[in-house]
Amino acid sequence: MTARRFFPLMLLAAASAIFLYPFLWLVFASLRPRDRTFGGQLPIPFRPQSYLDVWDAAPMLTWLLNSVVVGVAAALAVTVSSALVAFGFAYFRFPGRNLMFASVLGTMMLPAAVTLVPTYLIWNSVGLTGTQVPLWAGNLFGSAFYIFLLRQFMLGLPRYVFEAARVDGASYLTLFWRIAVPLSRPALIIAFIFELKASWFDLMKPLIYLQDTELFTLPRGLKAVVDRFYQGGDPKWEIVLAASVVTTLPLIAIFFFGQRYFLQGIATTGRR
Amino acid sequence: MRTGETRWAYIFLIPWIVGLVLFQAGPMIASAVLSFTDYDLIGSSEFVGVENYATMAADPRLARAIGNTLLYTVVHVPLACLLALGLALLLNRITGRAAGVFRTIFYLPSMTPYVAVGVLFLFLLNGQAGVLNEALAIVGIEGPQWTTDPGWMLAGVVIMSLWNLGASTIVLFAALRNVPRELTEAAMIDGAGAWQRFRHVTLPLISAALFFVVVVDTIAALQMFDQVYTMYFGTSQAQQTSGDAALFYVVYLFQQGFQFLHMGYASALAWLLFAVIAVITFIQVKVGNRLVHYEDPAA
Numbered sequence: 001m002t003a004r005r006f007f008p009l010m011l012l013a014a015a016s017a018i019f020l021y022p023f024l025w026l027v028f029a030s031l032r033p034r035d036r037t038f039g040g041q042l043p044i045p046f047r048p049q050s051y052l053d054v055w056d057a058a059p060m061l062t063w064l065l066n067s068v069v070v071g072v073a074a075a076l077a078v079t080v081s082s083a084l085v086a087f088g089f090a091y092f093r094f095p096g097r098n099l100m101f102a103s104v105l106g107t108m109m110l111p112a113a114v115t116l117v118p119t120y121l122i123w124n125s126v127g128l129t130g131t132q133v134p135l136w137a138g139n140l141f142g143s144a145f146y147i148f149l150l151r152q153f154m155l156g157l158p159r160y161v162f163e164a165a166r167v168d169g170a171s172y173l174t175l176f177w178r179i180a181v182p183l184s185r186p187a188l189i190i191a192f193i194f195e196l197k198a199s200w201f202d203l204m205k206p207l208i209y210l211q212d213t214e215l216f217t218l219p220r221g222l223k224a225v226v227d228r229f230y231q232g233g234d235p236k237w238e239i240v241l242a243a244s245v246v247t248t249l250p251l252i253a254i255f256f257f258g259q260r261y262f263l264q265g266i267a268t269t270g271r272r
Numbered sequence: 273m274r275t276g277e278t279r280w281a282y283i284f285l286i287p288w289i290v291g292l293v294l295f296q297a298g299p300m301i302a303s304a305v306l307s308f309t310d311y312d313l314i315g316s317s318e319f320v321g322v323e324n325y326a327t328m329a330a331d332p333r334l335a336r337a338i339g340n341t342l343l344y345t346v347v348h349v350p351l352a353c354l355l356a357l358g359l360a361l362l363l364n365r366i367t368g369r370a371a372g373v374f375r376t377i378f379y380l381p382s383m384t385p386y387v388a389v390g391v392l393f394l395f396l397l398n399g400q401a402g403v404l405n406e407a408l409a410i411v412g413i414e415g416p417q418w419t420t421d422p423g424w425m426l427a428g429v430v431i432m433s434l435w436n437l438g439a440s441t442i443v444l445f446a447a448l449r450n451v452p453r454e455l456t457e458a459a460m461i462d463g464a465g466a467w468q469r470f471r472h473v474t475l476p477l478i479s480a481a482l483f484f485v486v487v488v489d490t491i492a493a494l495q496m497f498d499q500v501y502t503m504y505f506g507t508s509q510a511q512q513t514s515g516d517a518a519l520f521y522v523v524y525l526f527q528q529g530f531q532f533l534h535m536g537y538a539s540a541l542a543w544l545l546f547a548v549i550a551v552i553t554f555i556q557v558k559v560g561n562r563l564v565h566y567e568d569p570a571a
Contacts, residue, residue: 004365005365005366008362008365008366009366009370011362012359012362012363012366012374015359015374015378016374016377016378019377019380019381019435020377020380021403022381022392022393022396023380023381023384025392025395025396025403026392026395029395037395038395038398038400038401038402081287081288081291084284084286084287085284085285085287085288087284088281088282088283088284088285088288089285091281092277092278092280092281092284093277093281094277094278094281094282095278097281100285100289103288103292104288107292107296109550109553110300110546111491111495111542111545111546111549112495113495113522113525113541113542113545113546114299114300114303114542114543114545115295115296115299115300115303116525116529116542117303117306117529117535117538117539117542118298118299118300118302118303118306118539119295119299120529120530121302121313121535122294122295122298122299124313138291138295140287140291141287141288141290141291141294141295142287142288142291147288172284176284197383200385201385201498203386203387203497203498203501203502204497204498204526207501207526207530208526208530218385219385219386219387219388219498222385222387222388222391222502223501223502223506226390226391226394226502227506227507227510230394231507231509231510231513237395240391241391244388244392247385247387247388248383248384248385248388251383251384251385252380252383252384254383255379255380255383259376262379263375263376263379263442266379266439266442266443267442267443267445267446
């Protein structure tokens with residue numbers, strides 16, 4: 001191996017060790033007894049008990065299921081609605097198209113904070129605060145970012161396929177459902193997993209909309225665990241650590257299954 | 273036929289049009305109106321003119337929040353972008369399978385929910401026994417109390433933020449991959465050194481991607497919430513120990529709107545944030561247009 005390749009490899013290996021270390025610390029520390037949280041590196045003495053205790057200390061299983069339900073609803077809603085809108089922009093030529101598309105790009109610039117309070121008032125006026133509906137239902141109307149992504153993808157589909165289907169008498173809905181959707185699969189998967197991740201990360205909306213512990217999603221639940229067992233008068237660090245692992249693990253698993261789409265999605269769109 | 277097509281186009285656009293009115297334009301207008309009122313959710317809203325904006329000018333906690341947020345952004349963005357660029361350049365030096373593995377490792381922290389990141393760094397940055405200070409002790413430095421000393425808490429937040437470089441690294445690495453080998457090789461044959469090749473060949477060709485990373489990272493930094501809220505807010509104990517040393521703008525907006533129910537004031541805060549982000553992005557685009565090299569489409 002030449003020096004030209006050796007030094008970058010060494011530096012990358014060192015950087016990787018630094019990036020991986022916090023994960024390793026988290027997992028190992030969660031497997032140690034509380035009085036050894038900060039003592040040593042390896043999970044010695046080995047105490048996996050925390051992973052049983054954590055389910056009793058807090059309704060983690062309920063939160064996990066809530067996160068799955070909310071996440072899938074949010075991702076599905078945004079993918080389907082954004083795909084419909086994207087198809088409208090990509091396939092049709094109609095008066096007002098540029099103006100409408102400018103509105104899509106325009107909302108991308110708008111920080112979420114600006115609409116935070118009025119959006120809360122809307123959900124409040126229809127009596128849906130305190131439920132999980134506001135966590136995903138806003139996604140039924142498409143999201144600028146995914147509309148943009150999916151439109152770009154659909155513009156790249158060969159037009160003659162659609163025209164041939166039209167000649168054969170297919171309706172526009174058929175064009176969308178039987179041609180555009182199957183051919184856009186990679187882009188649709190990118191939209192779905194990115195929104196699933198965003199929903200799994202979200203702390204702000206659960207903080208605003210949920211009071212009932214039983215309805216919490218994992219991040220909101222983990223925040224409650226921290227407030228109670230890290231800061232509070234009854235410190236149980238091993239519970240906090242195990243709960244953190246439980247919150248993180250599903251996403252890491254999803255990442256390994258959908259790695260290709262994540263990397264492709266980031267490289268083409270810059271979304272994090 | 274033609275009109276039928278237009279009708280169908282609008283049918284496909286229905287979700288967007290409804291959402292635009294209901295969840296974008298409507299709330300924007302409502303938020304602008306609210307910012308001139310005093311509204312606490314229970315009583316009726318009362319028009320107060322520019323009072324909210326006048327209050328903002330004299331609000332010491334807001335000044336603190338703005339100061340913290342800007343300081344964090346100014347320190348975090350250059351560090352994060354330079355480190356990501358460094359990692360991307362290293363990845364570009366090796367090829368094949370190994371580069372893919374390293375890239376995955378660098379992205380993994382970005383799959384950790386921010387609440388969990390906040391929790392994790394409360395432990396790692398712990399002043400008494402945290403890993404960072406233990407490492408510093410090995411080289412003879414007595415590390416500060418990153419999570420409790422008001423003078424060091426922002427520094428701790430910056431350190432935490434540098435764990436999340438994966439997305440930027442991937443974007444920059446992809447840009448580097450698109451730099452044609454012939455160009456750097458031609459420069460090498462012409463006798464250009466490594467720095468010259470980077471400065472005059474590689475950097476201009478990835479400047480668009482680098483610019484994009486800087487802008488996106490700045491906008492995100494200005495809206496920091498999840499990690500710091502997890503670490504330092506939400507309970508009376510947490511707030512007592514940390515005070516406002518880690519008060520970020522969106523945290524303050526959230527407190528005003530949803531803890532104190534000052535909905536009018538929170539709306540005014542939101543518009544200031546919008547204005548600040550718009551101005552900063554505008555400046556970045558102006559500066560960027562001078563520095564960024566875009567491939568001449570006519571060439």
